[in-house]
Amino acid sequence: MVKIYAPASIGNVSVGFDVLGAAVSPVDGSLLGDCVSVEAASQFSLVNEGRFVSKLPHDPKENIVYQCWERFCEAIGKNVPVAMKLEKNMPIGSGLGSSACSVVAALVAMNEFCNKPLSETELLTLMGEMEGRISGSVHYDNVAPCFLGGLQLMLEENGIISQGVPGFDDWLWVMAYPGIKVSTAEARAILPAQYRKEECIAHGRNLAGFIHACHTQQPLLAAKLMRDVIAEPYRTKLLPGFADARKAAQDIGALACGISGSGPTLFAVCDKGETAQRMADWLSQHYLQNDEGFVHICRLDTAGARKLG
Ligand SMILES: Nc1ncnc2c1ncn2[C@@H]1O[C@H](COP(=O)(O)OP(=O)(O)O)[C@@H](O)[C@H]1O
Numbered sequence: 444m445v446k447i448y449a450p451a452s453i454g455n456v457s458v459g460f461d462v463l464g465a466a467v468s469p470v471d472g473s474l475l476g477d478c479v480s481v482e483a484a485s486q487f488s489l490v491n492e493g494r495f496v497s498k499l500p501h502d503p504k505e506n507i508v509y510q511c512w513e514r515f516c517e518a519i520g521k522n523v524p525v526a527m528k529l530e531k532n533m534p535i536g537s538g539l540g541s542s543a544c545s546v547v548a549a550l551v552a553m554n555e556f557c558n559k560p561l562s563e564t565e566l567l568t569l570m571g572e573m574e575g576r577i578s579g580s581v582h583y584d585n586v587a588p589c590f591l592g593g594l595q596l597m598l599e600e601n602g603i604i605s606q607g608v609p610g611f612d613d614w615l616w617v618m619a620y621p622g623i624k625v626s627t628a629e630a631r632a633i634l635p636a637q638y639r640k641e642e643c644i645a646h647g648r649n650l651a652g653f654i655h656a657c658h659t660q661q662p663l664l665a666a667k668l669m670r671d672v673i674a675e676p677y678r679t680k681l682l683p684g685f686a687d688a689r690k691a692a693q694d695i696g697a698l699a700c701g702i703s704g705s706g707p708t709l710f711a712v713c714d715k716g717e718t719a720q721r722m723a724d725w726l727s728q729h730y731l732q733n734d735e736g737f738v739h740i741c742r743l744d745t746a747g748a749r750k751l752g
């Protein structure tokens with residue numbers, strides 16, 4: 444039996460729409476991600492469990508885990524009958540890369556079970572394709588960090604899909620999921636088809652500066668440049684309380700604050716435990732909309748998808 448855990452991720456990290464992503468895990472050691480296990484069987488089956496199991500599509504063939512199994516078999520040219528189990532711990536439509544967690548855990552589990560017929564790049568290509576089926580277009584900024592860990596920059600050149608960028612060891616990422624759903628496909632559809640020259644220049648400067656600041660380990664510069672001119676101005680209307688939370692983050696002393704992926708999860712970066720705790724308390728009291736919501740203080744998850752059993 445193979446059991447794979449795939450962690451939550453922050454798509455865009457504000458500054459890199461579709462090209463930057465970060466995997467995160469709670470500092471308290473709890474697991475914020477999906478698990479998929481695979482074992483030998485005479486015919487295919489898929490069982491779903493976990494806190495958010497009731498939010499999965501009713502038709503089992505619409506579950507992305509089923510589609511990953513089917514696509515993996517096609518890619519290796521062999522029908523592999525297995526019993527799969529999905530532990531759906533991630534809320535769907537949360538901005539935490541929930542579908543990516545399922546995709547990555549399913550494909551890594553199948554690849555491990557079959558003694559790794561696919562290379563890392565072949566697997567990542569498949570992961571992007573499966574994520575694209577769900578959100579309407581291929582974007583690797585959730586699947587790449589979820590699979591490879593850490594902060595990942597999408598290159599998609601010279602046969603390289605994604606490469607790691609050094610993060611900041613003392614950064615704490617406070618993640619607040621309010622408990623409501625925002626569809627990634629819909630949050631993509633409301634973005635403009637074209638941007639003004641000033642916005643293109645600002646975006647280029649922010650992203651290039653952020654990557655430079657990471658490589659030269661200038662945390663305050665990096666945090667200052669975590670500005671989103673591409674998505675945040677258009678998506679905040681989908682996120683009740685986001686403007687107030689952003690203001691609170693500034694008052695409390697967070698270094699940066701933004702939308703995780705397409706939302707509604709919000710993230711705030713803090714460089715001190717005490718500030719992160721105050722931020723987490725504020726978000727718990729003011730940003731959560733119902734009892735499905737949660738707040739976690741996280742660090743970058745540098746390991747990415749991994750075997751649990
Ligand atoms: N195993 C799965 N995990 C998450 N979403 C799934 C899964 N299988 C199918 N889906 C569908 O994929 C879509 C995911 O929505 P999306 O807004 O992209 O969520 P997220 O941003 O959290 O990945 C939903 O329509 C959901 O029903």
Ligand SMILES: N[C@@H](CCOP(=O)(O)O)C(=O)O
Nearest residue numbers: 454461538539540627704705
């Ligand atoms: N770059 C994508 C990221 C979507 O992340 P998700 O966690 O909301 O699926 C986008 O911003 O559309």
